[in-house]
Amino acid sequence: MLASRVSVFILGLLALTSLTVAADDLEDYVGVYGAENGQRYMQPLADVMIANMNGGLFHSAYIPREGFHFCVGVEGMVSPIGDDQRTFTATTEAPFAPEQTLEVPTVFGDTQGAQASGTGGTVYYFPGGFDVQQMPAAVPQLTIGSIYGTEGILRFTATETNETIGKVELLGLGARHSISQYFSNSPVDLAASFLWQSFTVGEIVDASALSFGVQASRSTGILTGYVGLAFESGTLDLDYEQEVAGTTQAVSYELEADNSVRLTLGATLDLSVLRLHADYSLAAQNTIGIGFGVGTWPRAKGGAQ
Amino acid sequence: MNAWNHHVAPRRSRWVGLLALVVALLVLSQAGCEKQRFYFVVDVSKDLVYEIDQTGAFDLTERVTSSDIRSALDIPEDAEITDVQVKSLVCKVYPYDDNSAPALLVTGRVDDQTGPLDKVFENETIPLAGVDVPYIGLNALISGGISKIRNRIKDYVDRTNNADFLINLQGNSQPADWRIHVALVLVIDITVKYSECLDVPAGFTDGESCD
Numbered sequence: 001m002l003a004s005r006v007s008v009f010i011l012g013l014l015a016l017t018s019l020t021v022a023a024d025d026l027e028d029y030v031g032v033y034g035a036e037n038g039q040r041y042m043q044p045l046a047d048v049m050i051a052n053m054n055g056g057l058f059h060s061a062y063i064p065r066e067g068f069h070f071c072v073g074v075e076g077m078v079s080p081i082g083d084d085q086r087t088f089t090a091t092t093e094a095p096f097a098p099e100q101t102l103e104v105p106t107v108f109g110d111t112q113g114a115q116a117s118g119t120g121g122t123v124y125y126f127p128g129g130f131d132v133q134q135m136p137a138a139v140p141q142l143t144i145g146s147i148y149g150t151e152g153i154l155r156f157t158a159t160e161t162n163e164t165i166g167k168v169e170l171l172g173l174g175a176r177h178s179i180s181q182y183f184s185n186s187p188v189d190l191a192a193s194f195l196w197q198s199f200t201v202g203e204i205v206d207a208s209a210l211s212f213g214v215q216a217s218r219s220t221g222i223l224t225g226y227v228g229l230a231f232e233s234g235t236l237d238l239d240y241e242q243e244v245a246g247t248t249q250a251v252s253y254e255l256e257a258d259n260s261v262r263l264t265l266g267a268t269l270d271l272s273v274l275r276l277h278a279d280y281s282l283a284a285q286n287t288i289g290i291g292f293g294v295g296t297w298p299r300a301k302g303g304a305q
Numbered sequence: 306m307n308a309w310n311h312h313v314a315p316r317r318s319r320w321v322g323l324l325a326l327v328v329a330l331l332v333l334s335q336a337g338c339e340k341q342r343f344y345f346v347v348d349v350s351k352d353l354v355y356e357i358d359q360t361g362a363f364d365l366t367e368r369v370t371s372s373d374i375r376s377a378l379d380i381p382e383d384a385e386i387t388d389v390q391v392k393s394l395v396c397k398v399y400p401y402d403d404n405s406a407p408a409l410l411v412t413g414r415v416d417d418q419t420g421p422l423d424k425v426f427e428n429e430t431i432p433l434a435g436v437d438v439p440y441i442g443l444n445a446l447i448s449g450g451i452s453k454i455r456n457r458i459k460d461y462v463d464r465t466n467n468a469d470f471l472i473n474l475q476g477n478s479q480p481a482d483w484r485i486h487v488a489l490v491l492v493i494d495i496t497v498k499y500s501e502c503l504d505v506p507a508g509f510t511d512g513e514s515c516d
Contacts, residue, residue: 032346032496095393095442095494111344111512113498115390120426120446121455123390125496127346131511245395245440246350246492 029107029127031240035253037090041127042238043255044085044106045135046207050234050257051285052077052137053172053197053209059268059277059291060224061189061217063149063178064298070144071275073293075155079135079285081108086129092116095245096124105129139170141293149178153195172197179214188216193230209234209257215264222271226279228264233257258284270297338504341512345384346498348392349377353472353491357409358401361482366416366473367491371461374495378462384499389459391451392494394425395440400433401486406478407434409485413443415453416471425450425472430479433487440492458495 030038056075086109092100096118104114104126113128145151155172174195180186192214199207213230234257242251266279266289275297279289351374353367380386394413413425424447431441453470460466472493478485502515 029345032348095395095440097393097442097444111342113344113346118393119444120451121391121448122393122446122451123496124392125346125388125390125498128344130343130505132509133511134509136506136509243348243350245393245397245494246352246490247439 029129030238031242032125032127033090033251034093034242034244034249035251037093038238038240038251039253039255040088040090041106042236043088044081044108046234046236046255047085047258047285048079048081048108048135049137049199049207049236050209050232051079051259051262051281051283051287052135053139053199053207053234054195054211054230054232054259054262055137055264055279055281055287055289056139056141056291057153057174057193057195057211057213057230058176058191058215058226058228059266059275059279059293060219060226061178061180061191061215061228062219062224062298063151063176063181063189063191064146065149065178065181066146067298068144069146069151069295069297070142071293071295071297072142073140073275073291073295074138075141075289075291076136076138078137078288078290080288081132081134086110090126092118092124093244096122100124102126108132108135139172141172141291143293143295146178149181151176153193155197168201170197170199174211176215188218191215204239206237206239207234211262213262217268219268219270222269224268224270226264226266226268228262230262230264232259232262234259260284264289339507340502340515341505341510342500342502342515343512344387344498344500345380346496347378347380349374349495349497351377351493351495353493355474355489355491357489358486360478360484362475362477363485364473364475366471368469368471369457369493370469371464371467374458374461378497380497380499381501384501386462386497386499388496388498389455389462390496390498391455391458392496394443394446394451394494395492396431396443397440397490397492398431398433398436399488399490401488404433404484404486406483406485406487408432408479409476409487409489410479410481411474411476411489413450413491414473414475415450415457416473417457417468421473422470423447423449423453425454431489433485454493462497 055077090104100116107129109129111128111131114126116124142154153174158169176191176193179190195211197209211230211232215228217226236255239252262281262283264281268277275293281287355365357363409431412427415422457470
């Protein structure tokens with residue numbers, strides 16, 4: 001019997017909402033599917049979740065060579081869900097007969113699901129989805145520096161949910177290094193970055209993401225414009241149980257996120273102790289980023305920042 | 306550009322920053338949740354074990370009770386059942402060493418206290434020798450019998466009728482009158498569709514409103 005559906009549907013906006021939502025009710029949605037249908041059902045979630053995880057890393061390319069600065073904030077990301085992410089072609093699974101192929105909802109699709117009629121009036125139900133129009137996520141982030149123009153990035157949250165799901169934990173470690181410090185006449189600030197993240201939800205979900213990128217920014221007064229190019233990857237491992245003909249079977253597979261290259265355009269508003277930013281990332285899975293942070297940070301004397 | 310000098314923000318700018326932070330926190334706190342209805346599908350199965358130990362024709366019956374089904378069904382208390390269906394019927398066979406029948410020819414029927422109701426399948430050949438599959442699908446099911454099973458189980462789930470029902474198997478070895486000694490497990494796969502209202506972040510999903 002599949003795990004009972006326990007409702008902590010939202011863990012708040014301080015965790016990776018997208019995966020928490022999915023993991024919470026995961027088994028009751030995807031649990032009727034084996035690996036083949038299950039992967040297609042869940043693939044859009046992997047694409048969106050990894051895209052969200054890799055967002056919000058930077059808000060400026062300016063990193064001082066020396067001196068203490070920090071920023072504690074929340075990075076919010078929203079991924080719009082396209083029509084092509086709402087359905088997939090599924091095939092009924094044995095022992096249901098005869099085999100049939102239908103267009104059915106993904107985890108982001110219509111809530112009602114679909115059904116196929118079989119021999120003697122038997123019925124095969126394809127589960128519905130959450131009818132998601134856009135998928136939000138939010139992560140806490142600490143940035144601290146600088147040593148030789150390098151700052152560290154930490155993302156961390158851990159919460160015990162319940163016996164069924166267990167512990168929800170996010171850990172992200174990264175660093176950014178100023179490139180423009182090596183070019184005295186650079187018209188813009190330049191930086192390079194990497195970020196590794198791990199996100200687990202009990203023993204059901206295990207996701208990881210990796211991002212390497214370069215950024216450029218230039219500021220005028222309290223406004224900074226920035227652009228970034230990143231190469232990224234990510235995987236989402238799922239483990240659950242499926243009941244087939246009275247026997248419980250373990251189902252396990254790895255989903256690889258669609259995103260590989262991301263171009264980010266954004267702006268930061270620097271209001272003394274508060275920093276607000278918004279950006280848009282163009283990639284296979286587009287994302288909108290918005291966030292805020294409080295702390296102390298240096299400013300360039302004008303021109304680039 | 307080499308600009309590593311700090312710039313000290315004026316006092317007025319700090320107040321603007323703090324005010325903006327308060328506004329941002331207020332907006333976040335108001336974002337909130339809303340209740341929306343989502344539909345779940347859960348599979349439940351019921352195993353009926355028939356021990357056949359004889360030569361030639363057999364006639365055996367196993368009972369299905371409401372508690373069998375309810376105890377196997379794991380859904381939230383506040384869930385609303387929207388449908389119950391039979392997904393499939395399969396057999397699993399476990400021949401004993403002294404079994405000599407190569408196959409069985411079996412007819413299944415659903416009965417209740419009033420007597421025989423409907424056939425579920427008729428003259429299905431179930432191989433006993435050389436079987437290397439986890440189950441044998443029964444693919445020539447009869448809608449009258451499936452409908453009876455489905456209705457009884459739906460009554461159990463809905464708690465509208467708790468009366469037991471029976472599944473009767475009649476048959477013979479194939480070829481007839483060979484020594485049969487086998488445990489035959491008939492598995493009824495049932496799908497229960499239910500809905501439940503869940504808290505979701507406001508504005509991100511288009512589920513039916515529960516308000």
